[in-house]
Amino acid sequence: MEKNDPRLLPLLRDQLIKNLKYYFYTGGMPEAVLTFSREKNFEKVRTVQKRIIADYEDDFSKHINLALGEKVQRLWNSIPAQLSREKKKFVYNDVKPGGKGRDFKSSLFWLSRCGLIYEVYRVSLPHYPLASYVEPDHFKLYMLDLGLLSAMCGLDISAFLEPDPAVFDHFRGALTEQYVLQELKALDDMPVFYWSREGSARAEVDFIIQQRNMVIPLEVKAERNLRAKSLKIFLDTYKPKTAIRSSLADFNRDGPLVDLPLYAVSRLQNLLDL
DSSP states (O other), X not given: OOTTOGGGXXXXXXXXXXXXXXXXXXXXXXXXXXXXXXXXXXXXXXXXXXXXXXXXXXXXXXXXXXXXXXHHHHHHHHHXXXXXXXXXXXXXXXXXXXXXXXXXXXXHHHHHHTTSEEEEEEESSOOSSGGGGEEEEEEEEEESOHHHHHHHTXXXXXXXXXXXXXXXXXXXXXXXXXXXXHHHHHTTTOOEEEEEEOSTTOEEEEEEEEETTEEEEEEEOSSSOOOOHHHHHHHHHHOOSOEEEEESSOOEEETTEEEXXXXXXXXHHHHHTO
């Protein structure tokens, strides 16, 4: 086997999963990572994260007027709850009862331009080029950092370190999706969208990515559970050359379907070239 052969990953599985759980808590903000690497103290990491969040929220009032700042704060605060829902399409009514897009359009723009959130838009048809099929009124919002999302949710490190971590069950994969989204964005800011179908045969694939001229569905699973009904519907309907299912299961390739361990998402481009 070659050094970069993904079949070698199971040899390091336990340590990689442990490091992944740490990352779900610490995230990637430089000061939080530095604090953890130096002191291995989770409470101090959380203190750093809370201060970073407070600094961002102070900026909401320092750099914009009071009325817009209040809307920005509401939208920002709503993101963890929005991500916890099974159907993660952003809903303005969850920001404020009766809220409409026109009420929060400027707030969304401000947070996005400041780099504090990621917008992932739905595509009506998963065809190349994906940007041509974007539906601008249907999108999901993610935060800039996994650790900050964890801090805003008040998650304790024990939730991540238990043998069967409850966080993976009860937060409905929100942290896992946030993590995968960040990894994808780090790959030369790869274009990322999502696909869903309404009606009686409702289905949703977490992410749709574009690799050169290929359109690739990517379904995210928080554990080793490989059941992915929506991904199967997508495969049967559109027959992509490659589809990815990312979970805690080992790497495997079965026809067009690639099982990619969560801890190896950053190597996605290399694995697809094998």
